[in-house]
Amino acid sequence: MVTGKKKTEMREDFSGKVSDETLRKLVGYNMKRAFNEVQADLVQVLQQFDLRMMTYSALILIVDNPGLRQSHLAEALAVERPNLVIIIDELERRGLIARERLISDRRAYALVATLPGRQLYENALRAVKAHETKIFGDLDDPETLKLIETLRQVERRARAR
Amino acid sequence: MVTGKKKTEMREDFSGKVSDETLRKLVGYNMKRAFNEVQADLVQVLQQFDLRMMTYSALILIVDNPGLRQSHLAEALAVERPNLVIIIDELERRGLIARERLISDRRAYALVATLPGRQLYENALRAVKAHETKIFGDLDDPETLKLIETLRQVERRARAR
DNA sequence: TATTGTTATACTCTATAACTATA
DNA sequence: TATAGTTATAGAGTATAACAATA
Known part of the structure; x- marks a missing residue:
């Protein structure tokens, strides 16, 4: 061996300098690592409101779209759909939303937010926006808007696989 | 009601036009949706090689860093660490890598890829790069490199929470 | 027959505590 | 006493099949 080092000695020289160049050249890997960190911070923010990512996302859509059905x-x-049931169950049990039977189609429910639900929506949204500003910078900056645009384009292109 | 529509009628008008504006203004939500689609495509690509995302990521680092320890x-x-054990188990069982005891520290293993492991690495990497080019465009383009740089910056800022 | 919501279930990914063998 | 790898286990998140009520 040119370096003069023995094989077994070489195999111990990895204290903190592992090469991950190959992985880091892959966009998907960087997306995963970045999102994991973002998610870890967001989870902590939402915990203060006793919300998880999916329960909060559902609450937002119900507040913004009063009366929508579970299937939509x-x-x-x-x-x-089966996974949404437990999410809706939780929001309903906490009195944040209500299931209202439709007269026109008695199979379906119209989902509506309650006043406490709308208030929680507002308070959590303020905290989430602060979290996002901390990580991404000003949310109205051209660079942030460009990132969102890029992500949506990626989503579309991956969806059209 | 000004529109003249009854409440219950309004609550059915949601066929495909749910407003998700609030969510779509959040970078994190767009990251999640985009990554989910990318991941779905990548999983299919790796399935052809009987690899999952984590087993493939581990194989890459072992090939690129012969002799590294499981903890590193x-x-x-x-x-x-506990989750890595089953990943390494699987790679070893398939003869793609080997655990070699270190003489200097008999608690640890040096992980090394076998020839079949290095060959699978090459073949899978070719397929993964094709998948990435399909979704992100040319991987050497300034725009793709910029996206990676942005993602890494996001990762660092979120990590420093 | 088809659809809405539901139940039951299973599979993956991830996180923690405690063990063993070595240091 | 601390560390490397391991075992067991539990919690999320997600996916599919089958059912009851209704269309």
Whole structure:
């Protein structure tokens, strides 16, 4: 061996200098690592409101779209219907939303937010925006808007696989 | 009501036009949705090689860093040690890598890729790069490099929470 | 027959505590 | 006493099949 080092000695020289160049050249890997960190911070923010990411996303869509059905909510959030049931159960049990039977189609529910639900929406949104500003910078900056645009384009292109 | 529509009628008008403006203004939500789609495509690509995302990431680092220890690999991949064990088990069982005891510290293993492991690395990497080019465009383009740089910056800022 | 919401279930990913063997 | 790897386990998140009520 040219370096003069023995094989077994070489194999111990990895204290903190592992090469991850190959992985770091892949966009997907960097997306995963970045999102994991963002998510870890967001989870802590939402914990203060006793919300998880999916329960909060659902609450937002229900407040913004009063009366929508579970099936439409599931589609909008890209969640399977069975998984949405427990999310809605939790929001309803906490009195943040209500299931109202439709007269025109008695199979379906119209989902509506309660006053406490709308208040929690506002308070949590303020905290989430602060969290996002901390990580991404001003949310109205051209650079942030460009990032969102890029991500949406990536989503579309990956969806059209 | 000004529109003249009854409440219950309004609550059915949600066929495909759910407003998700609030969520779509949040960078994190767009990251999640984009990554979910990218991941779904990547999973299919790796399935052809009987690899999952974590087994493939681990294989890459072992090939690129012959002799590294499991603890260093776990740290580099941001995976808890117990979860890495089953990943390494699988790679070893398939003859893609080997655990070699260190003489200097008989608690630790040096992880090394086998020839089949290095060959699978090459073949899978070719497929993964094709998948990434399909979704992100040319991987050497300034725009792609900029996206990676942005993601890494986001990762650092979120980590420094 | 088809659809809405539901139940049951299973599989993956991830996180923690405690053990063993070595240091 | 501390560290490397391991075991067991539990919690999320997600996916599918099958059912009851209704269309």
